[in-house]
Amino acid sequence: KVNIFWFRRDLRLNDNVGLNQALKDDLPVLLVFIFDQEILKKLPKDDSRLSFIHDTLQNISQKLQDSYNSSIAMFYGNPTEIYKNLITEYQIAKVYTNHDYEPYARNRDEKIGKLLSENAIKFETFKDQVVFEKEEITKSDDTPYVVYTPYKNKWKERFDASKLKEHNSIENLKNLVNDINLPNLSLSDIGFIKSKIRVPKFKVSPTLINNYEDTRNFPAIENGTSRLGPHLRFGTVSIREMIKKAIAEENEVFWSELIWREFFMQILWHFPHTKDKAFRPKYDRIEWRNNEAEFEAWKKGETGYPLVDAGIRELNQTGYMHNRVRMLVASFLCKHLLIDWRWGETYFAEKLLDYDMSANVGNWQWAAGSGVDAAPYFRIFNPTTQVTKFDKKLEYINMWVKDINELTYPQPIVDHKMARERCLATYKEAVA
Ligand code: FAD
Numbered sequence: 001k002v003n004i005f006w007f008r009r010d011l012r013l014n015d016n017v018g019l020n021q022a023l024k025d026d027l028p029v030l031l032v033f034i035f036d037q038e039i040l041k042k043l044p045k046d047d048s049r050l051s052f053i054h055d056t057l058q059n060i061s062q063k064l065q066d067s068y069n070s071s072i073a074m075f076y077g078n079p080t081e082i083y084k085n086l087i088t089e090y091q092i093a094k095v096y097t098n099h100d101y102e103p104y105a106r107n108r109d110e111k112i113g114k115l116l117s118e119n120a121i122k123f124e125t126f127k128d129q130v131v132f133e134k135e136e137i138t139k140s141d142d143t144p145y146v147v148y149t150p151y152k153n154k155w156k157e158r159f160d161a162s163k164l165k166e167h168n169s170i171e172n173l174k175n176l177v178n179d180i181n182l183p184n185l186s187l188s189d190i191g192f193i194k195s196k197i198r199v200p201k202f203k204v205s206p207t208l209i210n211n212y213e214d215t216r217n218f219p220a221i222e223n224g225t226s227r228l229g230p231h232l233r234f235g236t237v238s239i240r241e242m243i244k245k246a247i248a249e250e251n252e253v254f255w256s257e258l259i260w261r262e263f264f265m266q267i268l269w270h271f272p273h274t275k276d277k278a279f280r281p282k283y284d285r286i287e288w289r290n291n292e293a294e295f296e297a298w299k300k301g302e303t304g305y306p307l308v309d310a311g312i313r314e315l316n317q318t319g320y321m322h323n324r325v326r327m328l329v330a331s332f333l334c335k336h337l338l339i340d341w342r343w344g345e346t347y348f349a350e351k352l353l354d355y356d357m358s359a360n361v362g363n364w365q366w367a368a369g370s371g372v373d374a375a376p377y378f379r380i381f382n383p384t385t386q387v388t389k390f391d392k393k394l395e396y397i398n399m400w401v402k403d404i405n406e407l408t409y410p411q412p413i414v415d416h417k418m419a420r421e422r423c424l425a426t427y428k429e430a431v432a
Pocket of ligand 1: 216225226227228229230232257258260261262264321322323324326327330348352354355356357359360361363364367
């Protein structure tokens with residue numbers, strides 16, 4: 001008999017709640033990862049996130065082979081079908097895994113749970129990727145918070161640093177199934193090639209945390225933010241460890257950003273329809289212009305507004321865009337060009353290394369004005385004064401828009417004043 005631990009967005013051995021629980025049980029543990037064909041079929045062949053997941057799994061598996069005479073069993077296909085095969089191949093007592101909150105994942109886990117219970121196998125799932133999940137932080141009448149600041153206050157009130165224990169599994173890794181020849185898959189086995197874009201290492205030093213408040217708004221500063229995004233997304237780092245670092249430096253600002261992540265996660269959990277519908281329904285009445293040629297220009301970073309173009313070009317080349325610039329680029333698409341936020345959200349989802357449905361949808365709806373705690377619709381970023389405020393010496397712009405002084409660099413795609421008035425009139429018509 002064996003127990004299974006199923007990796008999903010928690011790709012690490014240390015401080016992994018579900019894995020730690022599985023290893024404490026008394027049966028050998030088989031580690032499993034499934035490349036879900038439903039998810040993979042929508043991705044480009046050189047998808048950078050997939051390369052990162054694949055590399056991470058290979059590194060973990062190699063470490064397990066070298067030190068624990070074990071490895072990760074990797075599969076490709078439909079998760080329910082794969083579990084049906086695993087059930088015939090192994091005598092499974094329990095399947096352990098960590099919670100996954102996205103609508104697709106919830107549905108998948110429900111099906112797997114049903115299949116396992118029909119076969120008298122227990123499905124044990126754990127909270128791992130957040131400090132507080134689901135209904136843990138709600139208002140006194142048990143309804144979800146839809147405004148960030150009171151959510152954050154309640155989060156902090158409930159938070160008890162002494163309970164933030166480490167779920168250390170390393171010493172129990174000897175309890176893994178001893179087999180170094182479990183099925184392994186190369187990128188080409190699953191129809192992919194290696195991406196040229198790589199996930200950078202994150203940096204969460206005391207210096208970074210302490211300077212964060214002063215550096216985080218300036219995209220030209222090299223280590224101004226942590227670059228934790230993809231690591232939190234795929235679980236190559238533990239959120240508990242990062243929160244501990246923020247507390248150790250007594251840094252409210254950095255800590256608050258990590259709470260924003262949980263705020264949007266609970267919003268998507270409570271309101272799964274917001275993945276493609278406005279949180280405030282009347283915002284779905286906006287008459288978007290949705291001009292295809294303008295959308296193409298935005299996607300190429302050819303709007304003629306240098307800070308917008310720099311952001312998009314950074315995204316296209318690296319899979320990353322600085323938060324300050326994300327806010328401007330998103331606002332510009334929705335408000336200056338009156339293009340549906342869902343178009344922009346989909347484009348970011350294709351490109352961002354740190355793409356996460358809850359954060360992406362939440363922030364896009366914030367920019368469009370349609371979401372929880374959103375920017376009011378009449379707040380329209382001025383793409384020129386944003387340069388003066390956040391890239392005064394044009395260092396960031398010069399990094400990404402090399403052709404800025406050439407005749408070929410486009411003229412502004414829209415006049416700011418005209419676009420502003422057009423936006424106000426269109427939004428007013430729909431929502432006022
Ligand atoms: P840091 O500034 O070092 O912040 C540390 C961590 O805090 C981040 O890694 C992230 O996990 C969390 N965080 C910070 N700001 C936010 C925020 N506003 N919302 C939620 N979490 C936050 N973030 C994503 O993780 N995935 C996305 O798909 C995503 N899409 C976005 C789309 C738009 C239009 C905008 C305006 C923002 C988006 N963000 C998204 C939020 C933010 O831009 C990124 O988290 C941040 O830029 C990542 O860089 P960092 O890790 O260096 O951040």
